[in-house]
Amino acid sequence: xxxxxxxxxxxxLITLRPIHSDDFDELFQIASDPLIWEQHPSRDRYLKxxxxxxxxxxxxxxxxxxAIDNKTGRLIGKTRYYELNLSAHTxxxxxxxxxxxxxxxxxxxAMKTLLLNHCFQxxxxxxxxxxxxxxIRSQKAVEKLGGERIRSLERDGLPYYEFEITFEKWNxx
Numbered sequence: 001x002x003x004x005x006x007x008x009x010x011x012x013l014i015t016l017r018p019i020h021s022d023d024f025d026e027l028f029q030i031a032s033d034p035l036i037w038e039q040h041p042s043r044d045r046y047l048k049x050x051x052x053x054x055x056x057x058x059x060x061x062x063x064x065x066x067a068i069d070n071k072t073g074r075l076i077g078k079t080r081y082y083e084l085n086l087s088a089h090t091x092x093x094x095x096x097x098x099x100x101x102x103x104x105x106x107x108x109x110a111m112k113t114l115l116l117n118h119c120f121q122x123x124x125x126x127x128x129x130x131x132x133x134x135x136i137r138s139q140k141a142v143e144k145l146g147g148e149r150i151r152s153l154e155r156d157g158l159p160y161y162e163f164e165i166t167f168e169k170w171n172x173x
Contacts, residue, residue, distance in 0.1 A: 003086060003091070004118075004122070005062060005063035005081050005084065007118065010070070010114075011110055011113070011114055013069075013070060013106065013107070013110045014076070014111060015067075015068045015070055016065040016068075016079070016111060016114055017068065018064065018066075019055075019059060019066050019080075020066075023075060023078075024052075026074075026075045027055065027075060028055070030077060031045065031046060031051050032048070033099075034046045035100055037097075039132065039135040039137055041156075041158040041159075041160070042054075058078060058080050058095060061080055063084070064080035064095070065078060065079050065115075067098065069107070076098055076099045076102050077097050077098035077099055077102065077111070078095070078096065079093065079094070079095065079096035079111055079112075080093075080094065080095045080096075081115070083128070088126075089123060089125035089126065090128060091119060092127070092128040092129065092130060093116075093119075093128075093129055094130055096111070098111075103137070108141050109141070116145070116165060120167045124167070125166060125167045126164055126165075127164065128164050129142050129147055129162070129163040129164070130155055130160045130161075131161050131163060132158065132161075133152070133159045133161055139163070143163075145165060146169055147164065147165050148169075150162050150163065150164050
């Protein structure tokens with residue numbers, strides 16, 4: 001089994017395309033808003049010195065995406081796949097953020113739906129999400145998609161919940 005981590009996905013509302021090094025300035029402009037990170041375990045990611053390694057990790061992973069509002073052509077956030085396990089048919093989705101003006105609407109759902117459909121159409125059976133225990137916004141968003149909290153765990157010494165969406169429970173949208 002192979003799984004393409006660097007594809008371009010589009011649903012008419014948004015486009016997800018592989019992240020490029022020249023996306024840094026535009027993404028950092030969005031990420032420099034402290035409110036984006038207020039519920040996140042890494043609350044100081046709005047600082048350039050903390051955002052830079054986060055951005056570089058997305059580039060190095062070769063599985064990061066920028067989200068583009070198709071109406072404006074503007075970057076509105078980023079996300080990525082990680083922890084791909086082809087033998088177990090699993091992958092995680094995360095490291096996601098959106099510009100504040102795109103919260104609470106259809107954009108996060110569209111982004112996750114594109115990624116989930118891509119996963120389930122290409123042999124992935126389980127998609128995981130690791131969400132900080134204080135990140136209520138993200139927990140609710142994943143639950144609205146059908147994600148189920150399956151356990152608590154630590155990542156980098158910080159408390160997280162792990163959610164999953166399985167192929168069997170996902171209705172390709």
